[in-house]
Amino acid sequence: MNTATNGHSSRASERVLKIAGVSGGVFDRFRAIEDLAKDPSIHVLFGDWISEISMTFRGHQRATREAGAEQLAFEMSFIAALRPAIKDIARNKQKVAVNAGSCDPEAMARIVQKLVKDHDTDLKVSWVTGDVVTEQVKEMLRNGEKFPSLPSDTSIDQWDVEPICAQAYLGGVGIAEALRHGADIVICGRVADAAPVVGAAMWFHNWRCEDYTQLAYALVAGHLLECSSYVTGGYYTGFKKELLYAKGVDCTNCGFPIGEIESSGEFIVTKEDTAGGIVTVQTVTAQLLYEIQGPLYYNSDVTARFDGINLIQEAPNRVRVTGVVGYPPPPTTKVGITGKGGWQAEVHFFLTGLDIEEKVELIKRQTLESMGDYRKEFQTLTFNTTGSVPVNPRNQSSATVDLRIFAQSLNADLMSAGAHKGVAPDTPSFGKWCIENCLQGYPGGTPAMDMRQSIGKPFFEYWVALFPQDKINHELHTFDGKTISIPPPMKSQIYPRQQESYDTSNPRPLDSWGETVRAPLGHIVHGRSGDKSSDCNLGLFVRHADEWDWLRSLLSVGKLRELLEDEDTGKKIDRFEISALYAVHFLLKDHLDRGANSSSSYDILGKNVCEYIRCKLVDIPKVFYDRGTI
Template structure:
C-alpha cells in the first residue's frame, strides 16, 4: 500500500526525539502506563490496587466514556442549561470515578503515581473540583488539572444551520436528511492537552470526550518529550498502545475466544500495564498475582477490537496497522511493534445527539413445537389489536431469540424468548396510564390483551416494567474540521492554555482501503477437510462504532493463515452472516503478521447502541456468531485441538 505523502515527502519520516524524558530530564527509560477502567462500571478495586501494589507504574489511565453516556450526559447538560439550572450541571460527569479514586489517593501520593481519565463527560470542571475536595480530605499534595473543549455544540449547530452536510461515517448520508433535530455535539480530543497538564506538574488530569487512547498517548508524550509534529512515528505507536489497554482486562483474558484456557481462574483478572519505550514500541504485562493472560492472542484480540480498517485515525496522528507485529517475550509479556505513523487528518470525529423518542419491549415465552408458527400468531394478533396505532410506531419488530433443540432434556431447553420491540415519538402510547385507560392506545395493552386467545402455552414475562416507555437518543457520528475545536488545558495553577489543532495534517479518503486477498491459494492443497465450526481453529473479536460493526478473525499458526485469508472473502462473510446480511457495504483488509483478516460491516447495527432494535447492541456477539458457523476445515488444523 502506498503511504500518504505530505508535500511530496513520505509522511512516516519524522524527527528524532531529544534523548530525555519529560518526567525528570534524565536518560529515557520506558514509561509504565496501566489501563484501569474500560467503562463506567468497571471493577471498583482497580485504581486503588494498581496505585498500592504496582509502585513502578508511572501513570494510571481509565476510559469512562461511551456513546451511551455521551448522549445521556450531553443531553442532560443541555436540558439544565436551557432551564438555567446551572448548579445542577454537576450530574453531567461520571460520579463513579470519585468512588474509585477516593481510596487510591493516599497511594497515588505515596508512590508518586499520576492518573488521567476521561470521566469528566459533560462537566469536566465540576469533576475536577470534586477531585480537589477528595485530595484535601486525605491531606495530601496532589495537583489537579483538566482538559475541556470537547463540547462543540455551539460550533456544530451553527455549521448545521448553515447547511453543513456532516456525512455520517457508517453510510455517508447527510445530516440534513436526518429526521431528528440535533441538540448537542461532542468531538474527540487528542493527547496534547493532557501532555501539557502533566508537563505543568499535574498529578491528576481529568478530561471529557478525549479519544479512548488519548490518556495513554498524553502520558507518553509528556514522559518522552514528544510532540505530534516532530514525533509522528512515536505518537502513532503509542496511540495503538493506548488502544490496547483502554479497555482494561479485554487485553488480559476478558472477552477472549480462548477463555477456556483460563480454567476457573477468571474471577479477578489483572489489569494491563504497558511499558512504552522512546520509539513508541511497548511491552505489555499485567498486575502480578491476578488471574488472566497476556499472550499474543489476547493482545491480538484487543488490537482487532473496534477498529475500522488499516488506518486508525486520531486528532493528533494516524496509525497504519496492517503490519503490526506481536512477539511473546516472557510469561505474560508481549512486545508490539510494526506500527507506521502518518499525520493526523484535518478533521476529528464528532458525535451529534438528538432525542429519538421513546421505546419499550414486551416478552413472551414460547415452548416446544411449532415455534415459528406461534411467533407468527403473536404478531398477527398484536398488529390487529394495534389497528391504526401501528402507524405511530417508528420501529416495531417481533424477534425470536433462540431455538428448541431436538428432544430437549428440560423445559428450559425447550423455551425461547419472543421480544416485541417498539419505538415511537408518542410518549402516551407507552405510558402506564394508557395501560389502565381502555379508551387510550397502549403498547402493553396491545401485547397482553390477546393472552387468552393466544398460542398454546401463551405466557408473558412477569415483569411489565420493560413495556413502559423510556426515552432514547439518536446518535449521528461524523467528522468536524479541527479548526472549530476549542481545546483548552486548565493547569494546576489556574493558567489556561489553548491547544491549537495540529500544524501538519494529511487528507485521507473517506473510505478505508478494502480488498479480497491478493494471492489466494488452492484450498485443495490443505488436504482432507471436515465440516466444523469456524471457531474450532479461529479466534476473533468484534465491536461497535456507532452503527458500524467490526469483525477481526485470526488463527494461531502461520501455516493456517493462507487458508484463512483465502476462505474469508467478503462473499464468504456474507454467506456466513446468512439472514443477517442486508447487502450493505463490507470492507476487508489483512494483517499478515498476526494472521488476521478484518472486516468492517457498515451500518450493520441499526443506528448503534442508543437506538438499536437488535439484541447485539454493541456488536460484541457478532464474532461469536460467525465462529459458530460451519466451514470446511483442514483435518491437520483440527488435529491440533479445538480452541
C-alpha cells in the first residue's frame, strides 16, 4: 500500500473530468447539489437515489397503479434537492446525471423540465429507459427460463412468489449519448450505481465502447463515489481517532466526494474543500471493498479487475487510483425481480436482570400456545433477543435487553392488516396473541407500548439473477423529442458464475511473530461489509505492510467460520486477496435471509457483519498491538 506523497503537476495541463457524488441514497443530505452546484470547476453532478428496497416499492407502485393514476413511481426527494441548485447549474454550465427516475424516469423528466423552465433557465432534460423488463422476464419464464439466483443458484420456480415487476441494470452508454446530444440533466431509472460516472467519462473524454481500460477506471471511480460520504469518512472503522477526536477535522459535516478522471482513466478521489471528513488510503480502501463480489466487478459496459489496484496518497485528502485492468462486459446484466411477499409485523418486550433465557422461553411457549394451529400460517416466526446483561450492572438500562417477536404471513387479516377497518377485537391476530399473555408472563413483563409495529405491513421478495443484454430495449429520449436506440455491447465475454476463490497458498505459522495479545480483531484491522441481495461481502485490511502476512495467514475461510460462530449459516464462502491494499475479502453467499426487502434480521443490509467480526477475540502479535489501536 503506497502512501508516499507524489506531485501531480505533470498532469496539470491535461483535461480532467471533475465529477461530484451528491447522493448515496434517497435519504442522503439534501444540501449536496445546492452546495456543489456553486463550484464552477465541477463539470458533472451525479447521484444514486435508489436501492433494492426502493426498487421493489416503486416497481410495485408502477405495476399496480390504474391507468391515468397520479401515483408517481420515482424519488421525489431528488426534486427537492435539485430545486435550489438550478440557477447555479445553469450559470456554471454543469451536467447532472441521476437514477432518481426509479421506475418512472419519463414522469420525473417531465416534472424537471417544468421546474427548470419555472426558474427561467434553458437547461435541457433528457431521460433513459429500458430497465423495466417485466414483460421480457414473464415471456422467458413461460418459455422455461429458470433465472438461477445469483446468491443461492436455485431456480426461480422454487421461489413460490408471483413476479410483478423486473428491472435490469443498465450501463452508462445511454447517459453518454444523452450528454453528446446536448442534455444538461439526464434522468435514469435502474442504471448501475456507477453508470452515471461511466457515461459522463465516456462523453467528456470521447471514449469508445471498446476502451476497456479507461471504462474500467471509470467504473471503479463510480463505485468509490456513488455512496457519497462513505469514502470521506462515513462508516469508517478508524472514525474514533481520525474523525471523532481528530484535531481540526469536522465529523458532523463530512464532505461529498469528488473524482478527477484523466483521459487515461486514472483518477484522484478528493472531496469538498469547504466541508469536513477525510480522504485517505484507508477510507478509499474501505469503500473499494464495499459490496463487491470477487476480483472481477461486472458492469453492462465493462468488467474491471480489482485485485491489482493500488492507492497513492498524493496529498492531504487526495488519493490516486492506479492498477485497474479492464475487460469486455458480460453478455448479461443483473436483473432484480420483485414479488409480493405478504405481510409482516413485530412486537417487542423488554426483559431486565436475571434469567433472560428462561424469560424468553416462557414468552415463546405462551405465545405459541395462544396461536395454536394458526402458527402454521406464518412463513416466518422468530423470537430474538438483542443485547445482554453485564454482571452487577450500573443502571437499569444496561440490565435490559430487547425481545423481538417477528412474523411474516400471506394472511393479511391474521397480521392485523385490517385492524384500522374496524375488525372485531376478538379476531385472531398476531399482535393479540403476543400481548394477551402479559399478565401471566415473566417477572417484570413490559411490552413496548407503541403497538403500531404489530399491525402488519406489506413486504416484498426480491430475486436477483442474470438477464441477456440483447433483450433490453435501451433507449434515450432527448429533450427535443427524439428517441435513440442504444444497442447492446458489440463485443462481450462470458465469465464463469463462480469467481476465483482461494485461501493463502503459503500461510506463515501464526507463532512466527512471537508474543501475542488476546484482543478484538478490530483493534488493528479495518473493514467494511454490505449486501448484494442476500449475499454479504466482508473486506478486512490492515494498515502496515508487515501486518499483511499475519492477516492473510490468519483469515482463512475456516477461521472466518470460527469467528462467525452461531452466525455461520454453513453456506458457501468465497475468499480472495488484494495484496497492494493488505486486504482479504470474503463473500458470504446467501447469508442475509432473502435480503433487505424481506429479512427477519436487524442487520438487513449486512453492514454489521464486519463490526461483529471485528469485535471477536484473536491472538494479535504484540509487536503490532503495541503500535496503538485503531
